[in-house]
Amino acid sequence: MTPALLAWPRQAEVHKPVPKSKIYAHAHPSRAVRERFVSEVDQIVWTHKLAPETVNLPSRPGVPEIEVFQVTLRTDDWSETVLRTIDRAIPFPIVFEVCVGERVRSVAAYKRPTLAGGSQWVVDAYFATPWQPAQSPRAPLPTALDLGSLYEQVLQRQIGLAARPGELLPQLVERANAIRVLQGEAGKLEVRLRQEKQFNRKVELNQQLRTVRNEIGRLLGQPDANEIETP
Numbered sequence: 001m002t003p004a005l006l007a008w009p010r011q012a013e014v015h016k017p018v019p020k021s022k023i024y025a026h027a028h029p030s031r032a033v034r035e036r037f038v039s040e041v042d043q044i045v046w047t048h049k050l051a052p053e054t055v056n057l058p059s060r061p062g063v064p065e066i067e068v069f070q071v072t073l074r075t076d077d078w079s080e081t082v083l084r085t086i087d088r089a090i091p092f093p094i095v096f097e098v099c100v101g102e103r104v105r106s107v108a109a110y111k112r113p114t115l116a117g118g119s120q121w122v123v124d125a126y127f128a129t130p131w132q133p134a135q136s137p138r139a140p141l142p143t144a145l146d147l148g149s150l151y152e153q154v155l156q157r158q159i160g161l162a163a164r165p166g167e168l169l170p171q172l173v174e175r176a177n178a179i180r181v182l183q184g185e186a187g188k189l190e191v192r193l194r195q196e197k198q199f200n201r202k203v204e205l206n207q208q209l210r211t212v213r214n215e216i217g218r219l220l221g222q223p224d225a226n227e228i229e230t231p
Contacts, residue, residue, distance in 0.1 A: 004129035005097070005106055006154065007138035008047070008068055012054040018044040018069070026089035033085055040082055042072040047097070050147065060148030062112050067092050072099045080107075080126050087111060087123045093151055095158075103131045108158045110173045125177050127158040164221070179219050186212045 020037050023029075023044070029037075051065035052058055059065065067090060071083065083096055087109065096107045110124040142157075144150035152169045156162075159176045167175075189209040196202045 003137045003139040004132050005104065005136060005138045006095075006157075007140055009050070009055055009141065012048040012050050012068075014046050014049050016046045018046050020044065023086055023089045027085045029085045033081055036079055036082055037085075040073055040075060040078045042074050043070075044086065045070045045072075050150070052147070055141075055147075055150075057144060057150060058146045060146045063093055063146075063148040063151045065092050066147060066151055066154070067094045068097065069094055070097045070099060076100055083107060083126060084109075084123055087121070091119055091121060095154060098128075099134065100131075102134045104134050104136075105129050105131045106158060108155060110155055110169065124173055125180070127155070127160070127176065129158060129160075161220075175219055179216055182212050182216045182219070186216065 020034075020041065023037070024034060046067060047070045048068035049065060050057075050068070069086060069090075071086070078098075078100075083098075086096075087094055093111045094108065098105050098107050105128050107126055107128040109126045112122050114120040114122055142150060142153035144153060155169060156172065159172060161172065161176050161179070163169075163172050186209060189205055189212060193202060193205045193209060196205055
């Protein structure tokens with residue numbers, strides 16, 4: 001099995017603690033979000049800077065460099081709002097390594113400058129690898145010709161969904177998000193189906209669930225998704 005985490009190059013090491021106050025100063029979070037930082041976040045460390053001078057790869061528009069941040073949490077009960085706030089404060093793509101106790105997972109969103117230009121960035125939905133023991137083996141960085149290509153390959157690992165022929169990263173992210181939404185709908189339909197007592201209504205819910213599952217299968221490249229039995 002391929003390791004879920006990446007081995008970041010030693011020459012790209014930074015290992016600088018990032019005070020929460022600096023995040024607040026740049027992201028201007030609400031009081032409620034600042035309270036989340038206090039209750040959920042133990043420490044933020046900028047661990048690596050993947051840039052032309054550190055990894056010998058040229059930059060690309062939208063990806064001048066890639067940052068790696070280690071976020072150590074106080075609790076398993078945490079919110080993506082914390083990561084999104086850090087992303088708003090840092091004007092570069094970020095890969096987070098989120099640590100809770102002796103476990104770690106990689107979390108990242110597709111982040112890109114707005115089409116209007118300026119200093120604003122768009123941060124899409126977050127994708128995470130499974131939790132791993134902190135000392136788990138790590139995979140080498142993907143081979144890339146520039147930082148943009150490296151970023152795309154790192155995100156594809158996060159998403160865990162193979163790109164279709166000719167499918168660009170924005171399209172892959174859109175498809176992965178659509179699958180995530182449909183999976184949520186399927187989960188709700190499954191709950192309603194189990195709770196429903198009327199036969200006719202169970203048949204109707206079953207058909208809705210079959211339709212959603214077939215659409216998930218289509219997006220995953222599985223034309224015949226598994227169907228549940230008609231009640």
